[in-house]
Amino acid sequence: MAKTTATATAAPISGDTDKQIFIGKGEQPAWLTLALGNRHGLVTGATGTGKTVSLQVMAEGFARAGVPVFASDIKGDLSGIAEVGEGKDFILKRAQEMGLTFQPDQFSTVFWDVFGEQGHPVRATVSEMGPLLLARLLDLNDVQEGVLNVAFRVADENGLTLLDMKDLRSLLDAIVPKAVKKDEFDPLAEIRASASSFGNVSKATVGTIQRQLLVLENQGGEKFFGEPALELKDFIRTDRDGRGMVNILVADKLMASPRLYATFLLWLLSELFEELPEVGDLPKPKLVFFFDEAHLLFNDAPKALMDKIEQVVRLIRSKGVGVYFVTQNPIDVPDRVLAQLGNRVQHALRAFTPRDQKAVAAAAETFRANPKLDTAKAITELGKGEALVSFLEGNGTPSIVERVMVRPPVARIGPITPDERKAIINASPVKGKYDTAVDSESAYEILQKRIAGTAATPADAGQANGGGGGFLGTLGGIIGSIFGTGTRRGRLTTGQVIARSVTRTVTNKVVGGIVANVGKQIGGSLGSTIGREIVRGTLGGIMKR
Structure with missing residues (x-):
């Protein structure tokens, strides 16, 4: 797509913009160091306090530096990054107050949508998702999860490919024990015997899993499973000007199924960890991942899953990936994950109730203290567009917390129109690659052939x-x-x-x-x-x- 190459610069503010992103200015300018961008981060604040604008400013900075970005867009507001910004009065005023020359810009953007309605479809195979994440997605108990693991193991041992939900449904039906008469031939006897070798698989348990699959299908989840499956290299690309592509997951409809939303993003993180090579510390990240409504990832997560989330967050930085959680309050993120998030942006929180006051105190304690600033008090007094920030310094330690005004984005603030979105999708570098689903021969077809007596x-x-x-x-x-x-x-x-x-x-x-x-x-x-x-x-x- 056509775009300008001009950027908003901070002429009176010293610093190497090839190595840093200018985020805002208070008594001192606030810089996010690119070499420490893979040390993860956190953007928090109450609704309407400016989190999305801060996220956009950070995404613009990374993209301008040649770092691809992936971000979930809950309300559609982030889509404006794809269009040229407008020099409105309040933007020009803020830029002038901060010593900036506002120069409108836009960023090459690819839209993705699990449902394929407002972006390119995103798919994974059932096999890629695996039994652990699928069990969380279906909200299964331990016994049901155990049966699901048996189904995956049986698929492995019998060469049954699990691509979509009909594959999984047919396999679950196949592993249910069946009473066979003496002279009756059971074409699936080998499958049932393989399943029974791992313990009892009851019809009632399989029925419960099938009902949960039906619930997921009714929510539109079946569109997520199938082929062609997503290739992560399509997230990690730059445009013709060497700037990072901004990948936006359209999540307004997806948020109606919060468990699917959280599981999808967790799957994406695990795939990034699995596929990307170790690179150590780079001058800038290979990819930055913004996870909005991050509390959904941790809600009701069992301990075993929490352990693995922590492990991935801790280790994925060595793959050159920075993960930035966006949520209302730092206490939404478990302490052991919070400890891995070095770059912090805190917008205003309200403290009208005792619980709110405890949350504010907890948020204040996550920052490195500034003797000149009452952090807890400042959190409740911040205006729209203001934030408390603490970014990692050169030695990897957090800077003392500072109160700053966040710089204005240079792309459009707010959503784009349907026609603008359509034009961007039509010009996308992945147009046509994922748009048509492919139904290859897999477990469902193989089992049907066996039942019909025509399978090899x-x-x-x-x-x-x-x-x-x-x-x-x-x-x-x-x-x-x-x-x-x-x-x-x-x-x-x-x-x-x-x-x-x-x-x-x-x-x-x-x-x-x-x-x-x-x-x-x-x-x-x-x-x-x-x-x-x-x-x-x-x-x-x-x-x-």
């Missing part, structure tokens, strides 16, 4: 899927001997998915060179997702241990 034998099916013989079969055996499993997690539809699956950290360390060559040589439609068997996903994989 398990050995034949393995060879048909590329896992039974030839070079791939030999490679599968090598990987099985290394990682202690010879099972498969579905089949690949393109050579690209092979590269995605097999070039992950653990694979690179052991068989990276071999598998990379295989991915280049084979291409096209194939048998088994070798890499997905090695690692399903950071959260799901670790939780199975």
